[in-house]
Amino acid sequence: MAKKIIITIDGWSSCGKSTLAKQLAKELGYVYVDSGAMYRAITLYFLRNNIDLAEKKEVKEALKSVSLEFVFNPKRNNSEIYLNGENVEYLIRDLVIAEKVSDVAAIKEVREFAVAQQKKMGDKKGIVMDGRDIGTVVFPKAELKIFMTADNAVRVQRRFKELYDKNPNITIDEVKNNLEMRDYIDSNREISPLRKAKDAIELDNTSLTEKEQFNKAFSWAKERMKIK
Numbered sequence: 585m586a587k588k589i590i591i592t593i594d595g596w597s598s599c600g601k602s603t604l605a606k607q608l609a610k611e612l613g614y615v616y617v618d619s620g621a622m623y624r625a626i627t628l629y630f631l632r633n634n635i636d637l638a639e640k641k642e643v644k645e646a647l648k649s650v651s652l653e654f655v656f657n658p659k660r661n662n663s664e665i666y667l668n669g670e671n672v673e674y675l676i677r678d679l680v681i682a683e684k685v686s687d688v689a690a691i692k693e694v695r696e697f698a699v700a701q702q703k704k705m706g707d708k709k710g711i712v713m714d715g716r717d718i719g720t721v722v723f724p725k726a727e728l729k730i731f732m733t734a735d736n737a738v739r740v741q742r743r744f745k746e747l748y749d750k751n752p753n754i755t756i757d758e759v760k761n762n763l764e765m766r767d768y769i770d771s772n773r774e775i776s777p778l779r780k781a782k783d784a785i786e787l788d789n790t791s792l793t794e795k796e797q798f799n800k801a802f803s804w805a806k807e808r809m810k811i812k
């Protein structure tokens with residue numbers, strides 16, 4: 585019999601973390617949690633309410649009015665994030681959010697708010713969560729930790745394609761600048777910067793197909809699920 589485990593997937597922006605996480609969760613019958621969506625939804629709330637990120641008190645007060653929930657949408661076969669009862673899954677993918685989210689995610693109070701909820705989601709195991717600090721801070725004892733990387737040019741192309749489908753006015757330079765800025769802030773912030781956990785397996789998918797990448801990760805998961 586297989587035991588239920590926790591799988592964490594961390595790495596740089598646009599490395600394909602969520603694609604792999606979703607595939608693994610589907611194959612294993614696990615819950616998939618996109619932790620970045622939580623930071624994006626908080627960013628949306630802050631932007632809508634003109635919250636001054638430099639004002640700690642204002643940020644703390646605002647967080648009291650933020651309620652986040654993931655609801656499974658069977659039509660899309662995907663978990664979608666709700667902000668105070670509103671489905672914001674698609675709104676939060678906008679470049680306007682991407683431009684602010686790293687600053688919001690660097691705030692201590694915001695991280696405490698999100699991490700507390702993420703930890704609870706892993707209570708029953710059987711979960712795949714992707715983000716930046718999942719293997720280092722949220723689930724330091726996870727049975728399988730994957731750290732994803734890919735060449736910058738490949739990541740820019742992937743993100744560009746994703747965003748271009750929604751907004752044909754977008755330029756490669758805008759996407760490139762945004763990725764570089766987020767990587768810089770995410771890996772240089774004071775609290776829980778993006779780091780590879782010591783016991784994480786590095787997965788560079790620059791020249792791997794989705795199938796090859798999945799096969800590797802799935803075999804690692806199966807190995808960790810064996811009852812010892």
Ligand code: DC
Pocket residue numbers: 597598619620621623624685686689690714715716717718766770
């Ligand atoms: O994975 P993503 O691009 O949707 O994440 C959006 C931002 O949120 C990213 O720039 C960094 C931040 N983030 C974080 O700090 N910690 C996480 N666990 C997940 C995301």
